[in-house]
Amino acid sequence: MEAEMKRMNSNWKELERVVQDRVGWKVLVGCLRSSTRGNRRKLECSVNGCPEPTLRWFHNGVEFEPVLISSFSHEMAAKRELYIDEATHTYTLHIHDINAFDVGEIMVRAENELGVTMCSSVLELEILDGKIVEPRFIRQPPERIELQPGDSAQLECEVESEPPVTFKWYLNGLQLDQSNKRFKVLEDVNRTTLIIPSVQQDILPSEVTIEAAGQTGTKIVTSSILVMTAKTDDLSVPEPPELRFSRQLPSNLAYSEMDDTIILDVEVDKPEISSIELPKPTFSWYMNGIDIFLLPPDKKPERYNVSQDNPWHSRLTINKPGTWDFGEITCFVTRLTDKKEEKIYTSCNLELTYQPIKPDEQSKPIISKLEFAPQFIQGLPEKLTPEVGSTVVMDIILKSNPIPDIQWVISSPLTAERFEYFGPEQIDNETIQYRAILHNYQPDKDDNTMLQMIATSSLGQSTSICHIQPKEQQTVNIQFAKTLNSQLEVVLDQSVELECSIIPTNIPIEFRWYIKGVEITAEHIPYEINTTDFTSILKIPKINSEMIGSTISVSVCSPYSNELKSSCELYTISESHLPIIEDIITELPTIPEMLTIESKIIEQEYEFSFIKPIHYEIYQNSNEEYTLELECQLITDQQPASIKWSHEGIELNISDRIEQVYEYESGLAILIIHNITPQDMGEYTCTATQAHLQPSQVEPIQKTISTSTVVDIEGMLQNYSDYLNIV
Incomplete structure (x- = not known):
């Protein structure tokens, strides 16, 4: 068993190394x-x-x-x-x-x-009382406020909401807080006030925005424009120039997989120097309607770089363009002024082309590639039953031309959090490989989960499905190596130790001690429990009169096995345990005054015999090995009894291949021989020996009994000659 575990650990480390090398x-x-x-x-x-x-x-x-x-x-x-x-x-x-x-x-x-x-x-925020009223404005600032430098301003806002909202004030898109001494923010439940003690000329004109957010995630926004009033009727604020492109994207752009980069430039008109301060424009790039920085990993968004020569310019660089970049590239330009939000955009359709044939190669025959729908060469395993806590690595190989789009469907969101995949890795012109990894398999979250891989191209679709199934729990029988004596003689005010052990096993176990049916733990004083992997000892420092006649039991529990129990009754030496002596009085007819007393010791009979002779069974393991199990049972009124097994007159000892079990409580004796061979045929004998002392004897008497049987392995095998060749 130990050698098998080492081999499995070695294979697992090799698998981890391969995963690391292949993942890169x-x-x-x-x-x-x-x-x-x-x-x-x-x-x-x-x-x-x-x-x-x-x-x-x-x-x-x-x-x-x-x-x-x-x-x-x-x-x-x-x-x-x-x-x-x-x-x-x-x-x-x-x-x-x-x-x-x-x-x-x-x-x-x-x-x-x-x-x-x-x-x-x-x-998310927890809503305590469960009552929800979505926020709405009851009172909000005016849309336009005219001020002169040095004037004071007060903007108030009130909403109806349950639970109460949280407010934020913004000036030209920048959040205002108490650290800004030029502004003062007052807040109450569902009410807020912004106070500007002295309006400075540098903030006119400005947009003041109030945002209210509810605990459910709902947000409402309102804005006010602060403008400077004209000193004379002739003074007017000039209109800002319209946002326009000075350089746009081409409507179509052809590229090939041999190109190193694709460079796209966009530029808007730079406003002339004037008294009007306009905010800088914002450039946003999209690929087929998706922000390039939020593209999925299979699109390799790290190849996209955005740079600027000046605030009115933006450049998108696509490194190593390929089939992932086929489609529409769009650049949105946004500018927020005191009156409105301006937005313009320009788009370019990227088309993938192939390199023309060079003149010196035109004489060569043209070999066209065969196109076909995706076909799985090595798909996902149909059923998967991993070990708890393990990392599962699955390699998927398929043939397709062109390269298909891959979609994963995972029925459990909890499993999807620990799932990732890599690829494609090109093996040849038609064969590609993917790798899927499930980290930290957890039965309570992953069992009965379906993994589905869908490969789709313009020529068709193919699917591979894997079902994660719970591992069948195999019940393992645990057996006592040492049980408690059914009765134990103790002395008052003296200490006693009770020991119980099981045959070593690879499943988790737990020892539980009970006195008069009440469980005793290590915290109970004055009892002391010392437990190792397969042995547990209960120490009682002092026996009192209340414990005489009580039953102490130990239970061995495991979620993967049956429960074992052994018990012991405590007693002290008393008249009921002494040899019975009958006094026989005989009258002497000649001398009435004289009496003769004859002491007669009645020797108690005890039982010591086999109630079940040896019988055996041969089991075939999954690895085509055979196990021989012999079993017999004896009955005895006294303990202990010594059990010895022999084969053809030669005593058998415990080894890696031979196990011996004797249960004191039931009298069951078991001999197990793994990986049997024809040399294991023959006569097996179980010999039980016990020392018994009668009250009339000085030395104990050794009593020995035995039972035998003949094991025919050749008769149990259907093809003995093939078996010998294997052995």
Whole structure:
């Protein structure tokens, strides 16, 4: 058994090495684990990768950069803080002062040169009383407020909501808080006020925005425009120039897989120098309607880079373009002024072309590639029953031309959090390979889960399905190696030790001690329990009169086996246990005054015999080996009895192949021989010996009994000659 375990451990380490070599140290991210402490939320994930991955954090799709901290024992430096444990590659994000604006999805994106992966967690606020009224404005600031520099302003807002909302004030998109001395924010339940004691000229014109967020995640927004009143009727604010492109994307752009890069430039008109300060435009790039920085890992978004020559320019660079880049590239340009939000866009259709044949190669025959629908050469295993806590690696090989799109369907969201896949890896022109990995198999979360891999191309579709099934629990019989004596003579005020042990096994077990039916643990004073892997000892420091006649029992429990019990009754030496002496008085007729007393010791008979002779059975194991099991049972009124087994007159000893079991309580004696051979045929004898002392005897008498049987292995095998060849 030990050799088999070593072989399995060696195979498992080799599998881990192969996984590491084949994966190539891509980025591996454990799922975000969330915990709450007071008014602070902690999110934790582990990141492994080589080269060292870069992490980016997003809240509801908007990127943010937490403040790095060196330890947990410090005062709060920012609302979002990040602690990095370089030893364990663990990243811990702390979010302080949780409010309704923190509700939503927190996503972390890790990438290096070999891959990209993401994981997320949803933050929610607990609603205590269960009553919900979605927020709505009861009173809000006017849409337009005209002011002169030096004037004071007060903007009030009130909402109806249950539970109460959380407010945020913004000036031109920047959040206002109590640290800004030029503004003062007052808050009450569902009510807030912004006070500007003295309006400065540099903030006119400005847009003031109030945002109210409910604990359910609902947000409502209202805005006011602060403008400077004209000193004369002739003074007017000029209209800002319209947002227009000075350089747009081409409507179509052809590329090939031989190109190193694709460069796309977009530029808008730069406003002339004037008294009007316009906000800088914002550039956003999309691939087929999806933000390029939120593309799935199979699109390899790390190949996309965005840069700027000036605030009115944006450049998108696509490195090593391929089939993933086929489609529409769109650039949105947004500018928010004091009157409106301007948005313009330009699009380009990327088309994949093939390199033309060179003139010197035109004479060569043209070999066309055969196109066909996806076909699985090695799909997912139909049934999967992993070991608890193990990592399952599945390699999938399929043939297809063109390369298909892969979609995974996992019936359990809890399983999907620990699932990832890599690929494709091109084996040849038509054969590609993928690798799927399920980390930390957990039966309570993963059993009865279906994994489905769908490969789709323009020519057809193919599917491979795997069912994760629970492992059949095999009941293992555990057996006593040493039981308690059925009766134990004790002496008052003296200590006693009771010991029980089982035959070593590889399943978890637990010893439980009981006195008069009440369980005794190590915390009960004055009792002391010492338990090792397969042995347990109960120490009673002092026997009192209340314990005489009580029953002490031990139970051996395991979730994978039957329950074993052994008990012992305590007693002290008394008249009932002494030899019975009858006094016989005989009258002497000649001398009446004289009496003769004859002492007669009545010797008690005791039983010591086999109630079940030897019988045997031969079992065939799954590895085509055979096991011989012999069993007999004796009955005796006294303990202990010595059991010895012999084969053809030669005594058998315990070894890696031979096991011997004797249960004192039941008198059952068992001999087990593994991996039997024809040399194990012949006569087997079980000999029981016991020493018995009668009251009239000085030395004990050794009594020996035996039972025998002949084992015919050749008759149990259907093909004995083939078996000898195997052996």
